[in-house]
Amino acid sequence: MKSLLRRASLKTGFALAALSLAGGSWAQSFPQRPVTLMVPYPAGGVSDVIARTVNTALGKHLGQPVVVENLGGVSGAIAAQKTLSAPADGYLLFQGSPNELILSPLANAAVKFKSEDFRLLQMISVAPLAVIARADLPVSNGDELAAYAARMAREGRPLTYASVGPGSFYHFMGEHMSHTLGAPMTHVPYKGAAPAFTDLMGGQVDIFITVFGKAQLEMAQQGRLKFVATLSEERLEGLKQVPTLRESRALKDFSYKIWTGYFVRKDTPEPVVQVLYKALTATLSDPAVRAGLEAQSQQVSRPLSLQEAAQAYTDGTAQFRALAKTIQLQPQ
Numbered sequence: 001m002k003s004l005l006r007r008a009s010l011k012t013g014f015a016l017a018a019l020s021l022a023g024g025s026w027a028q029s030f031p032q033r034p035v036t037l038m039v040p041y042p043a044g045g046v047s048d049v050i051a052r053t054v055n056t057a058l059g060k061h062l063g064q065p066v067v068v069e070n071l072g073g074v075s076g077a078i079a080a081q082k083t084l085s086a087p088a089d090g091y092l093l094f095q096g097s098p099n100e101l102i103l104s105p106l107a108n109a110a111v112k113f114k115s116e117d118f119r120l121l122q123m124i125s126v127a128p129l130a131v132i133a134r135a136d137l138p139v140s141n142g143d144e145l146a147a148y149a150a151r152m153a154r155e156g157r158p159l160t161y162a163s164v165g166p167g168s169f170y171h172f173m174g175e176h177m178s179h180t181l182g183a184p185m186t187h188v189p190y191k192g193a194a195p196a197f198t199d200l201m202g203g204q205v206d207i208f209i210t211v212f213g214k215a216q217l218e219m220a221q222q223g224r225l226k227f228v229a230t231l232s233e234e235r236l237e238g239l240k241q242v243p244t245l246r247e248s249r250a251l252k253d254f255s256y257k258i259w260t261g262y263f264v265r266k267d268t269p270e271p272v273v274q275v276l277y278k279a280l281t282a283t284l285s286d287p288a289v290r291a292g293l294e295a296q297s298q299q300v301s302r303p304l305s306l307q308e309a310a311q312a313y314t315d316g317t318a319q320f321r322a323l324a325k326t327i328q329l330q331p332q
Helices: 002-029 046-062 074-085 098-107 142-154 169-181 193-202 214-221 270-284 287-295 306-326
Strands: 035-039 066-070 092-096 118-128 130-134 159-163 185-189 207-210 225-230 257-265
Touching: 035 046, 035 074, 046 066, 046 092, 046 118, 046 270, 046 287, 074 092, 074 098, 074 118, 074 257, 092 098, 092 118, 098 169, 098 257, 098 306, 118 270, 118 306, 130 193, 142 159, 142 169, 142 225, 159 169, 159 193, 169 185, 169 207, 169 306, 193 207, 193 214, 193 225, 214 225, 257 270, 257 306, 270 287
Parallel strands: 035 066, 035 092, 159 185, 159 207
Antiparallel strands: 092 257, 118 257, 130 207, 130 225
């Protein structure tokens, strides 16, 4: 018996040593070819701009090009599912947020993955949100928006709000606002922010509760759309003339923001995770990356440890699952 146990122990030791050597070799050799950065929306939106701000510097730190791939649809779930269907080898990095990975599975019965199927490696930025409207919408703050939404509902012409798809963060915000005001609003889903803004400027939809960047600020300056209010706790630098919803009576507790991070499949080997994590963390300190993100109204995140990133993702998942219960969201 002792002989058998000794042989088993030796075999286990050899196996662990082999795995350790393989892991070390993997870390030394990864990456050996370009890495794909999956963006779950069409080109032209804020998510796409973030990716193209980050990819060159990230490629420099990885020693291989980082190629941006855009794949929109189903609130980002199509791109998320493609990431899970690819090998867990680190060559497909997902740029995600609560939008695609936490909310989409809660709202869309066709989405079969779980938030826990992904691992957050690093936060990259936190973005403020705003209620952006068609230029001729007759409101200029939260209380006027609430009164207008109530009047339109009474007249049988509910206010319309855009989103990037059912179950998206922006869908949640619209439903949450409708629930808070007690006024029915009509959801108009799009495949991405770019087509939503096109219709907003064309007057086909009333409002879009969304992140925003330099392009949207310029559109507002040109009178092509209107910033009604921000969802931040205080007025934003560069938008001091735009009130917050917290300044209103009807929506004084309506304060939210959204983060963007980089994910891999949860079963990606740890040596590969470490390589990607170190490169992403170094990228956060790149002056050109920071300036590019800040130009898009993004607040650059402080670097997190892998443990802190895991906790932030767990906390975010719990927060939005609770919000789904509050608005009685049912998967469709």
